[in-house]
Amino acid sequence: MQTTDIGENAHGAGPFLVTNRLILSIAVPMTLGFLTTPLLGLVDTAVVGQLGQATMLAGLAIGAIVFDLIFTTFNFLRSATTGLVAQAFGRGDKTEEQAVFWRSLSIALVSGAASLLLSPLLLAAGLWLLAPGPDVAGVTRTYFEYRILAAPAALANYAILGFVLGRGQGTTGLLLQTLINGINIVLSIFLGLHLGWGVMGVALATAIGEVVGALVGFAIVVSRFDRRFAPSWKTIFSPERLKPLFGLNRDIMIRSFVLLAAFMLMTRIGTSFGPVTLAANSVLMTIFLVAGYYLDGLANAAEQLTGRAIGARFRPAFDRVLKMTVIWSFTLAGFTTIALLIFGDRLVDLLTTAPDVRQEAYAHMPWAAITALTGVLAFLMDGVFIGATWSRDMRNMMLLAFAGYIAALCLLVPLFGNHGLWAALNLFLLFRGLLLLALVPRRSAQAFLPAQ
Template sequence: MTGQTAPREEITHRRILRIAVPIVLSNITVPILGAVDTGVVGQIGLPEPIGAVGLGAIVLSAVYWVFGFLRMGTVGLTSQALGAGDRGEVAALLTRALLIGVAGGAALIVVQVPLFWAALRAAPATPEVEALATGYMRIRIWSAPAAIAIYGITGWLIAQERTRAVLAVQLWMNGLNVVLDLWFVLGLGWGVSGVAFATFLAEWSGLALGLWFCRAAFARPEWRDPAQVFEPARLKHMMAVNGDILIRSLLLQAMFVSFLFIGSGFGDVTLAANQVLMQFLTFSAFALDGFAFTAETLVGQALGARALGRLRRAAVMSGTWGLVIVLALSAVFALAGGAIIDLMTTAPEVRQAARGFLPYVVAAPVLGVAAFMLDGIFIGATATRDMRNMMAVSFAVYVAALALLVPAFGNHGLWLALLISFVARAITLGLRYPSLEARAS
């Protein structure tokens, strides 16, 4: 397949960086787009459009996030098929991923009215903001099939180490979105609807570009062979993998949502401080994504080829790079964390509170890197049942830590419970790692 790296190529530091760096660069573009959307509607001079775009984008991002399993599951399954030399299955997996994405997006279009109503009841705003946000979402929802299908395309490309193509799709979508934002909002005066139409067009064009990068798969007959695409055993396996990842991701999301909700009980200042510090964790995740995705790809290929040595080398080398990244991040947070906080907020009381909890985000990358990288390893191995079960155990540990520490230590206890959950995920997944090597051998 065009642009595809041979699965048996030696695993080197250069190969790892070749996969990881485009993903890191791709992630950097995500917050830039959000800032441009906000800045463009901010030129209207009213607070309601800013709130409407922010609220609508959060709701749709949360809904689309549910389908994140499609990217992760597609990476593991495709990389294993590639490692096993089954090029026909690689092509068929792309079709399955696209069908799931389009079907999921179509389902969201069908249920949009009750979906938006429930979302706005969960996060109520003023009537004017809600009306503008609803209009924004009613436009954007029509690109849901494209947005979700792109998850599948992204996973399929990552599995073949074609992360430059992933970066190109992201840059194209975000770049076009920015240009259309400026034209529709500032040039044509379309307001909030202009931002929504810009994203709608950018997502459909991103799907078209992604399909062009996948064109080699369409040269094979298997991509449109119903017997191959809907082969019962493989379809059942894909559904099981995606279901496990979905449950695991929902538990992980519940952990972070509960963190924010519990933190809100300590007052507005503490809540704001926690929100500022959570951006440190988000940045850490963006930086680590590239190396976790690398682990997914190389571990999956090694397992598909039943190559124990390559599996172990992929796990160790990608994990080593992850550790290097988090040590650098922790050093930056320790040395410049106060200055970063000052850039993010001008409120003196929030600055002071955030500095008091800064040590937790200095420690978080180091304590969380093992869990993050093991997630990538287990996704690549499609050992998703273990991921699901160990996440459930870790969530239970988190809840127990909350019950013990929050009453005694307040927000400090909340941060400690979160860090303990990171360690629990690392330990529980680490105990299951030998089973992956047993499968490879």
């Protein structure tokens, strides 16, 4: 199966020209692809929301957070792969590109199998951390036990997508994301509503989508490998080669875990406000994800192109990527916030039929709407730092931002309740972006110093 990506083979290794067309050739397909993920969240929420029970929505929300705890912890499989492949691409090292893929895929399959074996303990830990009521916990347990079956495939998809993005193959990324989430959406509606399986049907749909996506993605990636540059197994698993990958993995895992902890803490605090507020926050968090995934396409363009620039040791490309993606990101974030402020309440109506949940969500919609603007710099800087493989800085700045988030929660939640909770989330997003941006001048000067 072959697709053609704009700009994929337009330039070889070494210096390259950064244009709007090149940026958008990666950003637009990946934006469309990533939008299928929150669309999936919207559909899952809507399917369960049609049951008209806040308990079912709350159980789905808790289940999704538990899986975020497991899978987002392994998000380094995507991020580290993207950065290392992009830099190898910039150097013209085709053997190392393939080697990074096989290393990441091996780690993904082993980690997925371990997650499946440890699933009873993982579920128990998740329920203990989030402390839902008995009825909500029962719904969460059903969702978890079916979705966890696809853990190896889900993590394999991280490695596959990381390789595709590292090569700048935006159209292929769109194809895979659309396939995974498209299958998931169709089966969620069919199994969850048509057959009446509810939460179990939604979980099975997710598992099936992951498995099909992993098989198709693997076939596409491997079929494109040039066998002349195939690495030996000794090269793939060389300790010298594995060391930088594991170093990146460690830092990005800590960063991802802290980010997830921030969202879990929000859910945990929301639980204390009762099932109606928890369900409303779940709906609004789905809308927040729409904004985040919408902007992630440009972050992915920044990942690939900054990594490629560093691999090629070409500072002008790095500077131009940073400038152009900042302009594009803030423009799109502004439009997203305006759209959510105007149409957000209608979107809530599509997601739940429960009147009490709707009213609670209406009251807090402005907070969800402005997350596009408060989070845009954090999303983009994540892309820059992943492409540059500045993982230690990502980790450290995330820890600082989290400390600021905790302080904001302690100050604002007692004073303003759920409004304070959402205000603290927006401050956390701002902290992340500004702290990372402050490091860019010094880190970029160090990265390109040998070439000057």
